[in-house]
Amino acid sequence: MAVLFAAWCVATLAPARAADERAEIIVRLAREAMKKYDLKAVIVRVTIDGEEVVTEALGETMAGVPTTKDMHFRNGAVAFAYITTLLLQMVEENKVALDDKISKWFPDLPHADRITLKMLANMTTGYADYVLDEDMIADNYDDPFRIWTPHELIAFGVFKPLLFEPGTNWSYSHTGYVILGQVLEKISGKLLAELMQEKILTPLKLDNTKAAITAEIAAPMLHAFSSERRAALGVPADARFYEESTYWNPSWTTAPGAVQTTNIYDLTKTAEAVGTGTLLWPASHRAQVGPELMGFGRQTPECQTCRTLDEEHGYGLGVFLRGKWILQPPLFGGYAATGAYHPEEKIAIGVVATFNEEAFDEKGTYKYGNAAETLFAAIAAYLAPDDAEDEE
Numbered sequence: 001m002a003v004l005f006a007a008w009c010v011a012t013l014a015p016a017r018a019a020d021e022r023a024e025i026i027v028r029l030a031r032e033a034m035k036k037y038d039l040k041a042v043i044v045r046v047t048i049d050g051e052e053v054v055t056e057a058l059g060e061t062m063a064g065v066p067t068t069k070d071m072h073f074r075n076g077a078v079a080f081a082y083i084t085t086l087l088l089q090m091v092e093e094n095k096v097a098l099d100d101k102i103s104k105w106f107p108d109l110p111h112a113d114r115i116t117l118k119m120l121a122n123m124t125t126g127y128a129d130y131v132l133d134e135d136m137i138a139d140n141y142d143d144p145f146r147i148w149t150p151h152e153l154i155a156f157g158v159f160k161p162l163l164f165e166p167g168t169n170w171s172y173s174h175t176g177y178v179i180l181g182q183v184l185e186k187i188s189g190k191l192l193a194e195l196m197q198e199k200i201l202t203p204l205k206l207d208n209t210k211a212a213i214t215a216e217i218a219a220p221m222l223h224a225f226s227s228e229r230r231a232a233l234g235v236p237a238d239a240r241f242y243e244e245s246t247y248w249n250p251s252w253t254t255a256p257g258a259v260q261t262t263n264i265y266d267l268t269k270t271a272e273a274v275g276t277g278t279l280l281w282p283a284s285h286r287a288q289v290g291p292e293l294m295g296f297g298r299q300t301p302e303c304q305t306c307r308t309l310d311e312e313h314g315y316g317l318g319v320f321l322r323g324k325w326i327l328q329p330p331l332f333g334g335y336a337a338t339g340a341y342h343p344e345e346k347i348a349i350g351v352v353a354t355f356n357e358e359a360f361d362e363k364g365t366y367k368y369g370n371a372a373e374t375l376f377a378a379i380a381a382y383l384a385p386d387d388a389e390d391e392e
Contacts, residue, residue: 039354074261085288101114105187119167126164130178136252146249148249327339
């Protein structure tokens with residue numbers, strides 16, 4: 001009987017000890033990242049095959065106010081995957097084809113008769129990224145509470161010379177996704193926020209993911225702080241400059257209806273849903289996360305933002321590809337995040353971080369880039385070391 005009990009203990013308790021050890025190591029990695037990258041707060045969640053390994057909140061949302069696991073934050077380009085999921089669902093319903101030209105809906109846009117919906121989704125249009133436009137940057141930093149219209153954003157990107165002929169190169173561009181949001185509204189006859197709620201958020205039970213045209217964030221909220229307006233405002237390098245950015249309006253980030261807030265539970269659930277193709281047919285899922293563009297693109301004198309897509313930096317339709325990981329790593333307005341999924345290991349990782357004053361350099365730029373993505377990479381290397389070795 002004693003032998004049988006011992007065997008039962010080993011079989012029952014060993015997995016629990018293993019899970020506890022994983023949780024401890026992940027939290028330790030998060031604490032180390034906070035020190036190394038001068039982070040004010042970190043919220044991290046990891047699941048494997050849908051089962052929680054760890055969910056932890058570290059640091060402070062504001063001075064003296066602890067961070068909690070249920071806090072809401074801005075998800076930025078995570079919504080790009082929602083947009084391409086909507087597009088692919090419409091393809092499945094025979095409402096549209098990926099090779100349809102955007103001139104079908106917006107004939108007056110420059111080069112509309114040469115640019116397809118697929119080019120918008122995989123960022124091969126040649127349209128300039130309005131986020132890099134000097135006038136747009138100046139206006140946005142001058143009034144970070146401004147509500148931008150999609151027409152204003154699109155104009156910054158399309159009424160400039162093409163970076164390259166459509167379909168011949170790759171360059172990250174928010175412009176295409178604002179246009180794509182407008183196209184989806186034309187096809188469906190519904191506002192993008194309504195369409196997304198019906199087709200994405202409700203089916204996935206993403207109850208904490210909300211769209212708004214204002215800077216609203218539901219309580220409890222993760223506050224953000226930034227020094228990134230320093231150069232734009234002409235603040236001297238030797239003067240302290242660090243301000244709350246929680247309520248900066250993110251209307252400039254993508255199409256209305258896809259400008260959202262979320263929490264760590266929905267971020268991780270989204271990573272798993274996109275990574276497994278929960279809302280798509282198998283062929284559509286392969287189109288969204290497949291390595292079709294591997295080896296495509298190159299930097300040219302005319303396009304310094306262009307690049308070759310490879311194992312370290314791949315792109316599908318609305319998602320980045322890093323080795324076997326499918327992810328989105330937004331960084332803006334004092335928030336850094338990453339939602340990622342490993343299909344073979346069934347690992348979902350969600351990380352969000354905010355920054356201390358020391359995380360910004362004398363020009364107001366992020367010293368360490370997207371520290372949430374860096375922390376994700378450390379957790380990913382621990383949980384899926386074989387894939388990490390493959391990426392080196």
